Amino acid sequence: MATLQLFLLVEALAAAAAAAVVGQSAGDSLAANGAIAGNQMLISEGGVFQLGFFNSSGSGNGYLGIRYCKPVDPSVVWVANRNKSLNLSTATLNLTADGTLSLFDNGIIIWSTGTSSAINPVLQLLDSGNLVLTAGKPNGASLWQSFDHPCDTLLPGMKLGVDYSTNISRQLVSWKSPTDPSPGDYFFKMETRGVPEISMRRSSSEKIYRTGPWTNQGFSGNPKMEDSEIANKLNFSFVSNQDGVCYTTEYKKKSLLTRAVMNASGRFERWNWDGGSWSNFWHVPEDDCDEYARCGSNRICTKEYYSYSCSCIKGFEDQGSLGCERTKPLSCSSDRFLKVQSIKLPDTENATAHSTKTTLAACEDWCSKNCSCLAYAMAGLSGCVTWSGDSVDLRSFTSGGDDLYVRLAASEFGSSRSNERELAIGLPLLLGFLLLCCLGLLLLWWRKRGKKQGILATDLESSVKETGLLLDLPKVMDKDERFGQSNSSACESLQQLSKTDFDASEQHWSSIMINSENANLHNERAASVNISGALSSFDLSTIKAATNDFSADNKLGEGGFGAVYKGQLQDGQRIAVKKLSRHSSQGPDEFKNELTLIANLQHRNLVRLLGSCIEGDERLLVLECMENRSLDAFIYDKTKSVLLNWQKRLDIIVGIARGLLYLHQDSNLRIIHRDLKPSNILLDKDMNPKISDFGIARIFESEVHENATTRPIGTLGYMAPEYLTSGIFSFKSDVFSFGVLVLEILSGKRNRVFNQADICLNLLGHAYKLWKEGRSLEILDDALDCSYPATEILRCIRMGLLCVQEHSEDRPTMAEVVMMLASEDQQLTPLKQPTITLASSEGDLSSKEISVTIAGR
Incomplete structure (x- = not known):
């Protein structure tokens, strides 16, 4: 290995000495067995970019990079050896006959393209700023290009994103400092989970800014991209398909020089050359509201003159640093959607994109029929986008932005449509209730006239059944008590019924049965039907289908209660099923206790109960799925x-x-x-x-x-x-x-x-x-x-x-x-x-x- 490195070094020095006789510029390309060293460089054909050695810190060490030629203060757009500096007096760039491009420092390889087995390789610097290694000219096959390995700068023609076919991920990483090009703390990368968008992260993990999804004109979180001045000179494009996801810009007018930089201070900036200097066209984050999730969940951040403010979406109430939570639970079938205008669309990690041909009406229809859909929007390239979780990282704009439709309980609107629905249901019930009261008064009057109790009671029962207003009187009083009580107690029973909303009668009796210490199986079933109007009673067959009949592959773990299984319902909702073991140390009392407590608790840091199943000997709790299991x-x-x-x-x-x-x-x-x-x-x-x-x-x-x-x-x-x-x-x-x-x-x-x-x-x-x-x-x-x-x-x-x-x-x-x-x-x-x-x-x-x-x- 040492012999090979020595041979390559000698070869590179010989080529560099030959090139030095010609002059500083070696043209725009380097042929096989060619090399550059010292102050030699490649200059693109149009004189836009140069490749050569540079020193940004004033020391004897430096880097090989690509810079602009024309600006008085040339800016570096790409660095080969950013992980390790080299001695400028002994450094050489060498292209071997088989297509290996390597950077040497005193006989040691500092950086290499890792390519080989090429015939007549050629290295060429293009006017786009792309350094391309091909297998011979013209139209030789591309072996390597610098655009596939960006540093901190995004140039027109360069892709930012993920290529699934080549498994290449292109992202920007800031410099360590303005004079140190080694990798810094800030990343600008494509997020492919959910609906694609670009995020800025600190130390590759902490999200500090995101662009929002692509909306054809630009990103939802940066309306300035649609500014006519830059839009007349640049084409912005976003592609998402089975081959990959990428964001690019292309020149409309060649006279423009532009670049976007992820800088060392944590800002992503777009710079334009106006003929005399670089001017900053826009940057993100721009203000406090650009900071990721500045206001928490379900809050909208609004920029003010010298500060910012946070406000809950209508239908949500403030929970401090936790964000905002719903004031009223959803019912799915009667829910409606609130239009929130001119905002940055929420974080898309929990979002799903549907057909791009879907209309706004079709998008609303799909979301309204899927209870797990909590918001939707039309997001340009992605078409109909729906969200299944909290709305995170919302901000408002005075101009631009997009519209988000948030699911709320119908009662939050107080509109004519909800009132008509309530009236259509409530009016017949109210009339029936009044008629029932009249029948009760009539019974009392008949008794005062000396009618026989048994005949009157039978007549009353027949009248009630004929009206169809109350089909199950045992829910109010036991059969033996209905006609054997005094006049006053009969009236009290009717009055007691009036205190309970007919619509909520099942919920009312379910709550009574749950709180009973001696609740039987019928009570347990009623408890699972509708606690707080938000739970469902699942059939055992449904749970078995969702968990593949409680297969071992679906088992998440086991505790004192029994086993826990993961599953997926037919509508795609993921669930966790807690199954009470017949041999469990915890029994029906613990089951009833947990069912009652979780159903009555609503907090983002408490697991959410979706429903239960009580069938035969089975006692099952259906909970929201926790993807990362337990701590x-x-x-x-x-x-x-x-x-x-x-x-x-x-x-x-x-x-x-x-x-x-x-x-x-x-x-x-x-x-x-x-x-x-x-x-x-x-x-x-x-x-x-x-x-x-x-x-x-x-x-x-x-x-x-x-x-x-x-x-x-x-x-x-x-x-x-x-x-x-x-x-x-x-x-x-x-x-x-x-x-x-x-x-x-x-x-x-x-x-x-x-x-x-x-x-x-x-x-x-x-x-x-x-x-x-x-x-x-x-x-x-x-x-x-x-x-x-x-x-x-x-x-x-x-x-x-x-x-x-x-x-x-x-x-x-x-x-x-x-x-x-x-x-x-x-x-x-x-x-x-x-x-x-x-x-x-x-x-x-x-x-x-x-x-x-x-x-x-």
Whole structure:
């Protein structure tokens, strides 16, 4: 190998010496066995671009790159060896006879095209700025081109995107600094998940800006692309098909010089040459509202003179940093669509493109018939685009933008159409109710006249049945009670019925049956039909078809409740099915408990219940599908934990905290979860956390703060000490479990004792010991890189330790925890010694031996 490199170096130096006699320019091309070195260069035929060595920092080291020729201050548009600089005095670019283009520095190959086996290869620099290596002229086959390997600059004719046939992904990566062309922190790349759009990311993972989908004239998030000045000089195009997805620009007028740059400060800029200097035509992000998801979900960001404002979409209410949530649940069949004008269309990761020939009316029709469709828009090239999740990263424009149609409950509109529908349904029911009351009064009058009770009752029942207004009187009173009660109690029964909306009678009786402690199978069926008007009762055959008859391939996992299976309904909706095992440690009471609780809880950080199935011996819960399964699959797995950078871990911690705050304080039912652990934290496709498994949760009245049980149940390692020793549980029990979760998320380790001889090897004791010694950062997961903010992590560690203190009164409430996470200025209370539980965190309490002690001070 060394002999080959020496031979190539000698050959390159000889060719460079020969070229030096001719002059600085070697024309626009380099033939086989040719080389350039020093101040030699290739210049495109029209004199637009030059290829040569340059030095941007003033040192003796430099790079090989392509620059403009004409501008007084030539700008670099492409760099070959951006990963490693070279010594300009010893560097050469060499093209061998077999088509290998290599860059040498003192006999060492710094960069190469990796091509070979060519005949009569030719390297040519074109006026477009593209450096092309072909197998001979003219019309030789292309072996390699610089346009397939962009750096930070997008030139007309260059594609940005993904080529499926060649598996080439073309993206822009910023320079490290204005004088250092090595790869920097910012990426400008095509997103192909859902409906294609381009995003800007920091460190390849954190999304900081997106263009929005292509709308034929330009991107939804950048109306300036449609400006007539630039549109008259450039063609913008976007192609998405089975071969790939790409965005390109082409010149309309050759006199224009233009380039788009992903710069080192995190801005994507378009520059035009106006004959004397480069002028910045537009850039993104341009203002606060361009920042990705600046206002959260279902909020619209509006640019103001010196700041910005966030407002919920109509039909949504503010939930703080969580964004906005619906004020009224959807019913699917009667929902309508709100037109939101002149905005940037939402993030398209959860969007689907339909036929480009679809009309706006057909798009609305499709969306209205699919209950999972929550919004739609006509997006140019993509045609009808529909969204199945929250609307994220919305912003308004004073001019330009697109129209989004958002699904809302019909009652949000109060329009004539909804009123007519309500009137058509409600008027006959109201008339029937009035007639029924009249019949009741008539019965009372007849009794006062001395009519026989049995005859009158029979006449009344016959009259009611003939009218068809009330077909099931047993729903109001038992058969034996209907005609055997006094006049006053009959009237009371009729009056009681008037308090219940006829439309909601099934829901009313379902709620009564659910809350009954002695509910039978009929009660359970009724409970699953329509809790809060949002749940469905699924047939067992439907669930079996969706899960491939509960096949092993569809099994996601198993817990105390039973197995969980993934599935897909006929309409394409993905679901998770929780199946109560006949041998489960949890039984019908836990099933009913979870069904009741989840159905009455609505929060973005709680798993959503879609319905249930009660058939024969089967008890099934149908839940929304969580694509990334549970948190424990990530934090304990060293191959997956690298996917959780600091920001993502913080987002998960904040999401869990907000879900718990809702359970403890903000929901109609104040709930203690009692089994908070990583396997009960599910992650959706965007890694947003959702609390699940409410089988052993308890409802607390607002004035009650503490309760006790003779049989503590839960998972060791996450149970508060007072619950383990005395059976006492409260909201602070969940706070303790949350603190354990925080420390596990940060460390990637389980809360257990690794060595009985050293109690500090328990995660809680180890974390406290490191805190006292000022070495807290040593607890961090090795998968975290060094880019994390130490101050934020130290606050999280301290907050976690506050949550696991021995005495419940020393622990903060979840409201205080959320404040600690949200405010850098929040004062933290003094930290006391946490409790150490000497037991494995694996398994249920019933199978473990428990002992509790305090770590040595």
